[in-house]
Amino acid sequence: MSMKHTIAVLVNDQPGVLQRVSGLFGRRGFNIESITVGQSEEAGLSRMVIVTTGGDNMLEQIEKQLYKLIDVIKVINLSSKPMVARELALIKVKAEPSERPEIMGVVETFRASVVDIGASSMMVQVVGDTVKIDAMIELLKPYGIQELSRTGVTAMVRGNA
């Protein structure tokens, strides 16, 4: 059964490490829905968060194949535990002055914020889980989305786990 999985991968902060990981996914036919990379809590290590879809067998293979990379220190299947997953989106939406109050209503409902206003557009920033951002985009579509940029998911296990 194909399911969405969120995996955190702790890697050496080395040139080419993103290529090693993404290349592995590509050549083994593993899907990448999103990938985020940045510093981790430890100097010299980066944390990647990868969202992928696949069955249990594929997930097991992804973990095992990742561990074969020398630069991979740890692989954590976040979605097997209670986790917090967030992404950020910037949405530039067409907004004539007359439409702005209505759009502001949507923005406030989602606890999003307006980060820039142009002559006939607004840039909205929204943070949340993927479902929330999808919903926000749906609601803004009727006004005309001129540009959309999503960060992909970053995530962590809740509590002390």
Place this chain on the structure above:
Amino acid sequence: MSAQTPEVRSTEQLREKWMKPEVITGSEILLRSLLLEGVECVFGYPGGAVLYIYDAMYGFEDFKHVLTRHEQGAIHAADGYARASGKVGVCIATSGPGATNLVTGIATAYMDSVPLVVITGNVATSLIGTDAFQEADITGITMPITKHSYLVRDVNDLPRIIHEAFHIASTGRQGPVLIDIPKDVSAATTLFQPEDKINLRGYNPRTVPNKLQLDKLARAIEQAERPMILAGGGVIYSGAHEALHEFVNKTGIPITTTLLGLGGFPSGHELWTGMPGMHGTYTSNQGIQQSDLLISIGARFDDRVTGKLAGFAPNAKIAHIDIDPAEIGKNVPTDIPIVGDVKTVLEMLNPLVSYASKADAWRDQISKWKAEYPYRYVDSDTVLKPQWVIEMLNDTTKGEAIVTTDVGQHQMWAAQYYKFNRPRSWITSGGLGTMGFGFPSAIGAQMANPDRLVISINGDGGMQMCSQELAICAINNIPVKIVVINNQVLGMVRQWQELIYDNRYSHIDLAGSPDFVKLAEAYGVKGLRATNKEEARQAWAEAMETPGPVLVEFVVEKGENVYPMVPQGSTIDQMLMGDA
């Protein structure tokens, strides 16, 4: 010591000399570090980006380098050296085309888990990324086919990187590691501080298995009525052949060895059933398909072994012993997963197991199949049959030679008809199926075993893919006996076109091939030709008596097929048995 006699030094004295902390170039650091890793010889080809490295070799007598005639020859030779010796093979090439010429050899070693350290030069760090002359992103190109790779940016990192590379290549599931050294790094000088520690947080291969799984396997063996062992290259790589022998003798379980596992178990043993899979024996394939417990030992369920996965060993409980956790469950669902070094696993397992006492009827069945369905071919008195040639090679050498092969029909016939008794005696490109591998790999195998007979069996197609290395046999007097099984076609392709593509023979005719005897002689290697049994016996006897390299061409029947054959997409008990 007088000035006339050469200075003889002990290994310890040499090591002390190589380890001396001096300010030297990156190139000298490289050569000294290789020596300190125990490297006996390196195969390579110079060029612009490795000029400093080759300059450091000049006059450095401790360092042995074999100049091949193509980088592909160098890496296959290093591969043959590694497979025959169990040590890490090393080759060197320049940047750009030199490096890309290594790609096939790197992939060959990767697929068959062969430990190599591959050294390439690159353009100077200031030029990287500028499409400079002879620049290629070789670390990027080889990422999917190396166990790990390094681009050295600072000469001070070199000792650590080289030490890590040898460690990674030779431990866990072995494989090729690439070190790319930009020209300015090989030229830069620094104080040499040899590295002898390993600090790799992300690399801890698990060699000791979980005891609970061993107990589970021991119980499964007691219960099994139709147990079968499938042993692969992992047995040879981990040096587990003796432990395996004991395991089979203790349990009385029939054993099939994969293409890469040949030599890991003595072929004369009554429980040995030969090779499984596409061109395996009837007994091995029936044995696997009808088994109720299949114990895979250092084998990875390659598609040429399993045939159609959906119908593979349908009634068997599967136990899988492998050093690489990722192999377990990759192709075949596993009931008893055992991650660990094969030798360690078997040595821990042997005290736990006893004779599979419910399997008497099964052992009878296996020996009946063995008697009823050996490999067969229709012999001829008018034309030479390739199978007969291999049998003749086997008989005259008593199965004691190191045999390397190229890829295709001759490879399968060699695997079928040469009866191996010792590990590291059979060197073939199994996973990648690399034509051009057979001959240069024999050169490496011979360098690793100067006192053993090395036979390189090739087809007329593959022989032409690396024949230029005849030069290094001649110049270094490397006494490989080179066999060319000449059927004037690309035989395995011809066979598939006959059987599966309805006799539509497309681009398989090798007319225009050189006269192989003259080709050998052009390089100063003795050449002999045989077209019938009498000539074959004579030519081979002459080759064996001749010191130094000899090429023997056996002109054989063109239309011969390899049987049995499991057509691709069938389960392995659906075998075409041929006419014999």
